[in-house]
Amino acid sequence: MAKQHAYPARVIWTGNRGEGTQSYKGYDRSWDLALExxxxxxCSNDPVLGGDPAKYNPEDMLVAAVAxxxxxxxxxxxxxxxxxxxAYEDTAVGEGVMNPDASGNFTxxxxxxxxxxRAGSDLEKARRLHGxxxxxxxxxRSVNFPITIEPEIFEE
Incomplete structure (x- = not known):
């Protein structure tokens, strides 16, 4: 039998400059991920959509979650x-498209x-495990776009 898990997320909008969403350019696309x-x-929105480039955006976090x-x-x-x-390090890249109607998705x-x-490890097995x-x-298993893995394996 499958075991159910819950993953809470608390997102708090921090971008109210005093007038809420009265005008489209009158608020920031910033928010906090705050879990007890x-x-x-x-965090912020994607800079292409008016977000702060110094903060993580949902797209960054999705790619990071996959990696x-x-x-x-x-x-x-x-x-x-x-x-x-x-040692393990990844420089993952997500690709997406933005449609003319402003909708978008990862491709x-x-x-x-x-x-x-460690020296002496089975390098072929180490490579094969990625598959x-x-x-x-x-x-x-939850995303609807293909994920490709291009590993490099090194001995210490």
């Missing part, structure tokens, strides 16, 4: 398979994990 017991993350979920499951699978990972994401394994991750990754 966790650090507050100040982080992949990494965490990869580390789990590597540990179970006897592959000792000593793909590409992960570029650079994985360093197994999306069987388990909650985020990857």
């Amino acid at each position: 017991g966790k650090a507050v993350v100040s 982080a979920c992949h990494m965490l499951w990869y580390l789990h699978l590597a540990s179970s398979a006897g592959v000792t990972v000593v 793909s994401a590409t992960l570029h994990p650079k994985v360093t394994v 197994e991750v999306h069987k388990y990754c909650f985020i990857a």
Whole structure:
């Protein structure tokens, strides 16, 4: 039987300059992600849509969630398979389109994990494990766009 999980999110709009949404350009697209017991993350809209480029936006967080979920499951699978990972870094990129009616969607994401394994590890197994991750990754299984993984495996 499947086990149900809940993931609360508390989003608080912080962009009221005093007159709310009375005019389209009269408010900021800023907000806080604030969950009890966790650090507050100040966020904004995509800069293309008037957001603050110094803050994370929902699109950044979606791509980061895909990459982080992949990494965490990869580390789990590597540990179970006897592959000792000593370093992991990813420079993931999400691609999207904005339609003429201002709607948009992601069309793909590409992960570029650079994985360093302990000398003597099975490099082919380390590479192959990336292909197994999306069987388990909650985020990857939930999005409706393709995710490509282009790993590089190094020995320490």
